[in-house]
Amino acid sequence: MSQSEKRGLSSRPLVIIASPNPELRSRWKRGLGAAFPVHEVGRQADLERAMSGLAPGILLLDVSLSRPGGAAAVPALRQLSPSTRIVLLTALPNDQEGLLALKAGARGYCHEAIAPFLLKKALEAIQKGEIWVGRMLVPRLLEELTSLTKRRRKASPAEPDNRLERLTRRELEVARLIGGGANNKEIATRLTISDRTVKAHITTIFHKLGFSDRLRLALFVVNGSQSAGTHES
Amino acid sequence: MPKPSITVVIADQDKARRTSCMRLLRSRRDIRVLGQARSGLEALAATRLKPQVLLLDLSLSRGHGADLLPAIRKSSPGTRIILVAGRASEARILDGLCHGAQGYLDKKLLRDFLAKAVRIVGSGRAWVSRKLVPDIVDRLARLAA
Numbered sequence: 001m002s003q004s005e006k007r008g009l010s011s012r013p014l015v016i017i018a019s020p021n022p023e024l025r026s027r028w029k030r031g032l033g034a035a036f037p038v039h040e041v042g043r044q045a046d047l048e049r050a051m052s053g054l055a056p057g058i059l060l061l062d063v064s065l066s067r068p069g070g071a072a073a074v075p076a077l078r079q080l081s082p083s084t085r086i087v088l089l090t091a092l093p094n095d096q097e098g099l100l101a102l103k104a105g106a107r108g109y110c111h112e113a114i115a116p117f118l119l120k121k122a123l124e125a126i127q128k129g130e131i132w133v134g135r136m137l138v139p140r141l142l143e144e145l146t147s148l149t150k151r152r153r154k155a156s157p158a159e160p161d162n163r164l165e166r167l168t169r170r171e172l173e174v175a176r177l178i179g180g181g182a183n184n185k186e187i188a189t190r191l192t193i194s195d196r197t198v199k200a201h202i203t204t205i206f207h208k209l210g211f212s213d214r215l216r217l218a219l220f221v222v223n224g225s226q227s228a229g230t231h232e233s
Numbered sequence: 234m235p236k237p238s239i240t241v242v243i244a245d246q247d248k249a250r251r252t253s254c255m256r257l258l259r260s261r262r263d264i265r266v267l268g269q270a271r272s273g274l275e276a277l278a279a280t281r282l283k284p285q286v287l288l289l290d291l292s293l294s295r296g297h298g299a300d301l302l303p304a305i306r307k308s309s310p311g312t313r314i315i316l317v318a319g320r321a322s323e324a325r326i327l328d329g330l331c332h333g334a335q336g337y338l339d340k341k342l343l344r345d346f347l348a349k350a351v352r353i354v355g356s357g358r359a360w361v362s363r364k365l366v367p368d369i370v371d372r373l374a375r376l377a378a
Contacts, residue, residue, distance in 0.1 A: 102370045102373070102374070103370075103373055103374050103377045104374075105374065125363075129367060130363055130364065130366065130367060131363075131366045131367050131370055133366075135358060136358065138358070138359040138361065138366065139335060139357060139358055139359040141359075141366075141369055141370065141373065142330055142334075142335055142359055142361075142369065144373060145330065145331050145369060145372060145373050145376070146306075146330075146331060146332060146333045148373065148376040148377060149331040149332060149376065150303065152376060153299070180278075180281070180308075181274075181277055181278025181279070181280065181281050181308075182278075183278075214274055215272070215273045215274040215277070215297065215301075216297070218274060218277055218304070219277070219297060219300040219301060219304045222277070222304040222307055222308060223300055223303055223304050223307065
């Protein structure tokens with residue numbers, strides 16, 4: 001194992017500070033104090049050289065240094081040095097860029113004027129495998145995750161499920177009301193039929209659709225043909 | 234003028250826990266519990282109340298795979314969901330987060346953090362352990378690939 005590899009794996013990884021702005025570089029450097037050995041670069045060419053040659057544990061990257069800048073710079077840098085954890089710093093943090101950066105493999109995204117003691121805390125957390133982003137980015141992360149998961153499910157349904165077509169118009173009305181959370185009494189009132197008739201409809205519906213409980217029916221109606229659970233599980 | 238309270242529905246099949254959550258929230262002036270649900274079916278039905286926050290026992294979605302949360306979100310898109318998890322595996326919590334939950338709370342932490350989690354999630358933020366964020370990002374990166 002080379003010296004630089006050893007250093008990368010130890011608790012004091014080499015940190016590359018990359019920014020065209022010397023004041024910013026020295027501010028970040030001061031924040032890290034003696035906790036991490038530091039190597040400064042001010043230009044793209046020097047950054048690339050340092051990434052390939054030094055196998056740094058962490059890269060603090062000012063988004064304005066690279067061209068293309070911001071999140072777009074991350075994939076190429078990761079190729080140069082796959083083990084380096086990349087933190088993007090920017091004067092104008094925004095959720096969109098933060099999301100792109102994380103998706104591209106960055107481990108941190110924060111304001112370039114981050115308080116020095118926080119910067120050090122961030123690097124320590126990142127060294128332990130955590131991700132460092134502003135709090136407000138997390139709900140956005142979850143929204144994006146949910147939306148991509150939904151899209152993935154829509155793109156590959158288990159099988160097109162047209163079972164609702166087996167129901168009569170009246171049965172469909174009952175099924176939809178169940179999907180809306182109505183109990184039998186409410187359904188009876190709504191459709192002006194007796195409670196007994198409602199129950200009979202439900203029995204038929206269960207039989208026609210192959211369900212044996214109300215929740216499964218309700219989920220099927222609400223989710224449409226995208227239900228993941230089209231079988232008892 | 235006082236801020237409007239955050240409305241909550243508690244969905245849990247365990248009566249003792251429902252009661253204790255009620256007690257923990259009832260004393261807060263800025264939180265109002267609209268109702269309770271004892272099953273997945275009742276939780277789905279309770280979306281009619283359009284609560285801002287739904288406290289959902291993770292085991293209520295057991296057996297329904299990935300269907301209960303999307304159905305809740307579809308019925309009431311404005312409702313934000315906090316999963317209450319016992320010894321649920323991280324994978325199940327992550328699945329819940331993938332299907333629309335915006336937070337999760339361990340049952341042991343309810344007493345200390347329930348009200349806070351409700352306020353945080355109710356105001357648009359998320360309530361997840363920092364340690365889980367790398368797994369969330371990992372799933373996101375794989376889906377986006």
